[in-house]
Amino acid sequence: MIDAGLPYSKIKDKVKNVRYVLLTHIHGDHFNKSTIRKLAANHNVMFICGEWLFDELLNIVNSESILVYGFGIAFDAIGYDVAMVKAYHDVPNCGYRIMQDGHKHLHITDTYTLDGIAAKGYHSASIECNHEINKALVLIDEAKENGEFSHLIGAVNSHLSVDKTIQFCKGNGIKKLIPVHIGSSTKKEVIDALKRW
Numbered sequence: 001m002i003d004a005g006l007p008y009s010k011i012k013d014k015v016k017n018v019r020y021v022l023l024t025h026i027h028g029d030h031f032n033k034s035t036i037r038k039l040a041a042n043h044n045v046m047f048i049c050g051e052w053l054f055d056e057l058l059n060i061v062n063s064e065s066i067l068v069y070g071f072g073i074a075f076d077a078i079g080y081d082v083a084m085v086k087a088y089h090d091v092p093n094c095g096y097r098i099m100q101d102g103h104k105h106l107h108i109t110d111t112y113t114l115d116g117i118a119a120k121g122y123h124s125a126s127i128e129c130n131h132e133i134n135k136a137l138v139l140i141d142e143a144k145e146n147g148e149f150s151h152l153i154g155a156v157n158s159h160l161s162v163d164k165t166i167q168f169c170k171g172n173g174i175k176k177l178i179p180v181h182i183g184s185s186t187k188k189e190v191i192d193a194l195k196r197w
Ligand SMILES: [Zn+2]
Pocket: 027, 029, 030, 110, 181
């Protein structure tokens, strides 16, 4: 399982066999403290994280169920080869490379760039398609003209556009993309861009 942002009541029937929870960053849509507490209490799970989440996690679960890793260090999780990849967000964050039986998958979300990350020949990826940049810029301008603040300013600066995600998949020859973390304001344009690709 990657991240734990949903309420426990919504996921409890699906997490019965979960053994590892790979955590990325502190934002509530990824790190729901109550969900994490219940996962720890009701299931035999290990939490994997970077050092930036250790203290927060220690307030919720006991230290024996936490494993801290650094970027690029491969480790084994019940037969999966896993390694952390650095992500670029407004707080420390990471993605994960997950490999099993020759199948290579990259998961990364909440990052404004994928520069420096290579996933040549990966079979699949789950990457955020947070916004469509042209529509986002139009909406930001409209808000400015009306003297309003647009949350899209933050989205553009700390999240990945569908355009960059598609470019990354094309460049690396990744054919199966699971789009994640699609924002509501430009959802239609994101879906259109994915269809065109
Ligand atoms: Zn998020």
